[in-house]
Amino acid sequence: MKSPLSSPAVALLAVLVLCSFLAGPAPAADAPERKPKYVFLFIGDGMGLPQISAAQYYLAAKEGTVGGNKLLMTSMPYQGITTTYSAESPITDSAAAGTAMACGVKSYNAGLGVDDRKKPYRSIASLAKAKGMKVGIVTSVSLDHATPGAFYAHQESRRSYHEIGHELAKSGFDYFAGGGFLDPDGKKSKAPQGNVVEAVKKAGYTVVDDRAGFEALGPKSGKVVAMNKRLPDEEAMPYAIDATTPDVTLAEFTTKGIRLLDNPKGFFMMVEGGKIDWSCHANDAATTLGDLMAFNAAIAEARKFAEAHPKDTLIVVTGDHETGGLTVGFAGTKYANYFTVLDGQKTSFQAFKDEVLAPFIASHGTAARFEDVQPLITQHFGLKFAGDPKTDRLVLKDYEVAQLREAFQRSLGGEKEASKDEQGYLLYGGYDPLTVTVTHLLNQKAGLGWTTYSHTGVPVATAAQGPGGKLFAGYYDNTDIFKKLAAAMGFDAKPALLVKN
Structure with a gap:
């Protein structure tokens, strides 16, 4: 005889209870019709529920306790669970996941800004730019990597780094910050287009690659590409555990972005904690926690800004997939x-x-x-x-x-x-x-x-606060991140094909 605890009805009830718990109460201050003027999308690459849980338990242990909400994302009023599968597999890569969130369509693993038929779609960032908002893209990995690239590039392969870099130069976005470029001279390209950094400068960007240049940036600097001077592995910023005083942190890049992007028409900024994923691939928990804390510190900068603009600022925090099969x-x-x-x-x-x-x-x-x-x-x-x-x-x-x-x-x-x-x-x-x-x-x-050196197919957590934040409560797919952002910002929530001139 089956135990009553294993019945389908009880299992369904448990799921419904979990979903209602995750949704949480909706503060009255968040009127659904109010459009946010400032929008932050934080993506923890490789950050699943196990990484979030491990970080919170670690922080609690440091205080001599067991649990509690120790990360900013878990204290946000709206909580959701997001599925991450790609068009071809339950286990996505970062390009397909980034494309889903940026453009609202499923792609195959390695597809960047294109759907599973290789057709290009407009990103939420490009829609924001078209509406007059300023746009910033911040990451701890190279600027032409999968997650940042999904917001401005359209390539059949995420490894077309040279071409992705040239799309960055043509994007017209206002602020790029973090790592460097993986193939600036087109050595791995079948059709080199010239040096990427030179193309970026020619497009009118101020380019800085050290702390002094970074600190000198101000509202009069125009469009900016800011890179950390030390890029020890694959043109990425150092892991937080290895960072030294001259290194610019993810939080500092975020704060500078806020200062440079703030304007009467508002802004959209995507900030990626990219090396959370890399350290999980290597099954290195301490390094993972260090980068997750750096990611949390960047979120804190957005929270400070939101405190000064509470009715105008939407913050969404999510992951693109879980990496490593981490178990607490x-x-x-x-x-x-x-x-x-x-x-x-x-x-x-x-x-x-x-x-x-x-x-x-x-x-x-x-x-x-x-x-x-x-x-x-x-x-x-x-x-x-x-x-x-x-x-x-x-x-x-x-x-x-x-x-x-x-x-x-x-x-x-x-x-x-x-x-x-x-x-x-x-x-x-x-x-x-x-x-x-x-x-x-x-x-x-x-x-x-740990169970793997690769990604896993488990859902990730999504959290939000501010006007439009209630849209992010519940259980939904990663393509809905685009749709919910678009709806909150007053755009057409239907994914749109890119029409090339």
């Missing part, structure tokens, strides 16, 4: 969690591999001993090779040391596990064996687990 829970810790052990990590997986491990192997060669790299692991991740693991969670057990020793030998041999070896891939993905093993062990000690 690990078999080895059962119901317990020890999130603060993540504080032992001082360096991202990328910086450790590039700036610590690579020079170590280069200087020691094949004579390198595992014992010689142990102090570096302790210094950068907090894991200890001596002590009692029963009283100190950061002390490694014998089998964990054995895992690290084996991974070190693979790294020493220059092995990348995106290899021919399926078992190796399941262990390490396409990352340095020692580095990913270190982060896995530290994450497991915290009580966190």
